Amino acid sequence: MKNQKQALLFGGATVLLWSTVATAFKLSLREMSPAQLMVIACTTSVLVLAVVLTLQGRLKYVFSLTRRQYAGSVLMGLLNPCLYYFVLFGAFDRLPAQEAQPLNYTWALALAYLSVPFLGQRLALSDIVAGLICYSGVVVIATRGDVLGLQFSDPVGVAMALASTLVWASYWIINTRDTRDPMVGLFLNFLFGLPFIVIFCLMTDGLPTASGTAFAASVYVGVFEMGIAFVLWMYAMKKAENTSQVSNLIFISPFLSLIFIHFILGEQILSSTYIGLVLIVAGLWVQQGGRRRSLKAAQP
Template identity: 25%
Template sequence: MQQTKGNLLGLITISLWSCLALFTVYSGEIPPFELLTISFFVASLIGIAMLKKQKRAFKELFKIPLKAYFIGVVGLFGYHLFYFLAIKNAPAVEANLINYLWPLLIVLFSALLPNEKLKWFHILGTLLALCGAFLLVLKDGSLQFDTKYALGYSFALICALLWSSYSVISKTLTHIPTFAVTGFCILTAFFSAIAHLSFEQIYIPTFFELFAAIMLGLGPVGGAFYLWDFALKNGDIKILGSLAYLAPLLSTLILVFVGISKMTITIAIACVLIVLGSLVSSKQYLKIFKNLIFKA
């Protein structure tokens, strides 16, 4: 039951991540690190509210091991830092494609965990979903890997490695409570603010831009991290890795729905591949669901 709850919360997390592109577009001219500062500040408030609801003192965050803080901050701040560096130093299409290796890496790295077995349908399902994500990123554009962008490609690969490693390592930290993510978010907001003041000019957002930034903090760049932590520690990490490819799919569909993007044959094929991949990788759960139906 706990694993099912973890998988469900993981799916909700992925749904929240699908709003990332929409709210990022609506955040307008807010510089990247300023946007992260606002978003993770909101995420920190969510964690503080969680502490209050659980009747825990703020000082309990100081009892979290430094190792956990290192892993959390490297995962949250490190990923976003290298993502921005990748986009700045390489074409967005190629950088995003390399970045979207992280769900596949989660599935592969999970084989290194104790009591975790990687089966053929996990790999096949994730590869099908990866092909779908490839089509979504590519859309109707061209794909050219140029050696002059090697640095940007390297940053994108670091992104994929950081987030997949953070996710897999989090699976082993079941003794670290989810409210510890509050501390990760506070430190990430702090480092983002330093990066903003060091590399960007302060920008005063409009009301609508600020609203979008706050929504990012409530959802894809904030609140979702608490859900993901619980999902990783309680759900099936291989299934979660494959289902993660639903994020770019749902994100594209949302952009199509609001009129920012247009539906194309390429997107339709990508939808089929990602959904098919998610179903294949969830083969064992489909069998359980089927048996429950017939027993009923």
């Protein structure tokens, strides 16, 4: 049954969790590599999702798919979690959290642009304007305010942060054709992706060994970023009477995240981060507003 108050509660809880994960990434990456973090987080996520499916009585659906769907799970698993989190954690490993986190929020814009060649959709004027605003914010953050000099703080890290948005957008575009139950699909993607992550880790950095803080932060990433947050957001969307009202909560997350980054990680938040983040969020707001107007105009 629809219940807007419950939807907002679930959505608010999700946004709060999303606001903490950038800090958890950095706490883990202080003592381990991106691949080692992926091993712990992905293993934890598989266990959490298995428990959720069991409690919901939906674990049986894991064993009722076709061979083609299982093969698809392997390919989707290579995309997410394997490629996506390797690139994302790589960006966080190279950049301060206050820079990597806002750049990753441009994935919604990447989704709109990739939908043109892959889904045959048209770009609206709001998408173009949003792109100009958002990516000007990216330049401000990436150059730490030296916009005219265009001296990027870490070109590889910035490239990885932006590449993660393309991988994530590609994942969701492919996901539009996925007929599996969303929770079952996510569980199988992580389950089939995990062996590849472990093998890669063994071939490069070796299995993770970390202190209690880094290990706990990695488990936190697996429980919340890769597990519970997805479940809560699904419930928020199912309960919502007004989905745009719930979706707007997302814009709070990057600003909350800066609070955790400052007080837990001890990063001094630069003025360029605030300016760039405001531009990115403003651009996404323009894009979302344009989409809503287009949907209303299309209604009879």
